[in-house]
Amino acid sequence: MSVRRTALIAWDYPPSASGLAIAAREIAESLVEAGIDVTVYTLDRNGRSEENGVTIVGAVPERAGADGWLRKRMVLGHLVAPRWFARTVAADHAARPFDCLEATNWYAPGALARRLPDLTFVTRHSTPAASTGALNGSLRDRLDGRFACRLEATSARRSHGHIFNTAAHGEKICALYGLDPGAPRAVIGLSLPPERLARASGAAYPHAAGRNNDPVEILFVGRAEVRKGFDCLLGAVDILSRETASGTLPDFRLRLVGIDAGEVAGLAPETGRHVETLGRLSDTALDDAYRRADLVAAPSRYESFGLVYQEALAFGRPVVGLAVDPSARQVIGESRAGLLATEASGPALADVLRPAISDPALRLECHRQALAAAGRFSRRSLSEGTHALYSAARDYRQYQGR
Structure with missing residues (x-):
């Protein structure tokens, strides 16, 4: 009917x-x-x-x-x-x-x-x-x-x-x-809204070979919630910041959208050096953040669909997430548009962020797969x-x- x-x-x-x-x-x-x-x-x-x-x-x-x-x-x-x-x-x-x-x-x-x-x-x-x-x-x-x-x-x-x-x-x-x-x-x-898809279309990815030794930029879009895996993300950054300090890992910067400075005020100084809080952004400012990013960290434990996954794919940005989320397994895992940690913990997330930060060729391959997976809906x-x-x-x- x-x-x-x-x-x-x-x-x-x-x-x-x-x-x-x-x-x-x-x-x-x-x-x-x-x-x-x-x-x-x-x-x-x-x-x-x-x-x-x-x-x-x-x-x-x-x-x-x-x-x-x-x-x-x-x-x-x-x-x-x-x-x-x-x-x-x-x-x-x-x-x-x-x-x-x-x-x-x-x-x-x-x-x-x-x-x-x-x-x-x-x-x-x-x-x-x-x-x-x-x-x-x-x-x-x-x-x-x-x-x-x-x-x-x-x-x-x-x-x-x-x-x-x-x-x-x-x-x-x-x-x-x-x-x-x-x-x-x-x-x-x-x-995704047509205007967002139009802005994302053709977004260049010049980052794979590095940018004059600039830090690898990782973007997080969400809230400081356990469901969003924010605890895992901060745990991973704490581990990786020590590796960067020792010279075993290239430098990186985590840019947090939707997070205020007070929500990460307790970070150790060495960890905090790698973190930048952006608060809430307008649509155009968020688009610019996606374009700047080398990687998108979306370590949610559970998403019914995963808007951030779809936005990242639209911009051709590799995604690092958690395999415990069924939507991540379907949207990211099956498309090979990123890497998924085997469990919801800081060390497990660090294990997949580490190669993504250190290997430009891996990022470029995930970028290509992300573009191929974009626009399915x-x-x-x-x-x-x-x-x-x-x-x-x-x-x-x-x-x-x-």
Whole structure:
């Protein structure tokens, strides 16, 4: 059954630079390019606007009232945003029905909107809360996280269809949530924005033979989180900085995007000499950082897709990551566009960074493989796969009578 009008629930939307925001825009604009009417509901703004054919609606009420107080409270606070989304979507759905509603699994923003009548609900699965530390910390934090994870699982199990970014990601999510094996599911890779691909196209890589003995530049884009492998990265840099000081390894510099100086203030002086913090960058400044880089370090323990992997490949930059991440094994390992450490530790990451720093020929070969792997996911493949899954989910909902 064809889908002509759809809604997406997103926590935020560009100009926000979060991975979920960028993914939401790619999904929405790819569907618009395929002729589908798309409305995105988000919590990072008020009012209603239109951008590149996408209607964007802020779901935050003008006066939050008691909800604003409750949202900051443990457990039940997780239901406030889903209620705001449900109320806003319901008004538009009553005036002009949507064929389908899509939401991320992350903290289940569509948990209540999925109950709207005559509406197919699809979950596009990102990183689950359980993989971002929601179940760690104090007793209060663990209880709060347990509720959030249960809300995610309940919402996902009642979806009429599921979208995963990679097959390995899908297997993990199905096991974690206990998903209905009969519900339609599809593996659909996300695309990069056309303007970013255009800026990355033809990015030269003059670095393989060295740059007048300048340090080898390693770029990290992310947050100082365990999931992002930041602890492994700092551990590896500490090891390699001592080797550089002894003259057994060429000099290198680690440039950190998204990291402030205070987050690396505890580094030993010899290690800190190799580290430069850049904070948050604009899109054009980030593009320049990719062009300057010899290598991209992306040692995530888990990524549902891996936006940084895709950006690095688009610029033809070799990636050093962790084999424990299924997305890294698929995107980087299978394409041979970089090197993967066998375990999530500083010494293991140092073992793959070492040859990448010292061997220009290895970097050049990985650069060539990165260029060959770039561009596998387009807006056309994204929209075609999404529309097909939406249609299958609608058929499944009608068959199930729910």
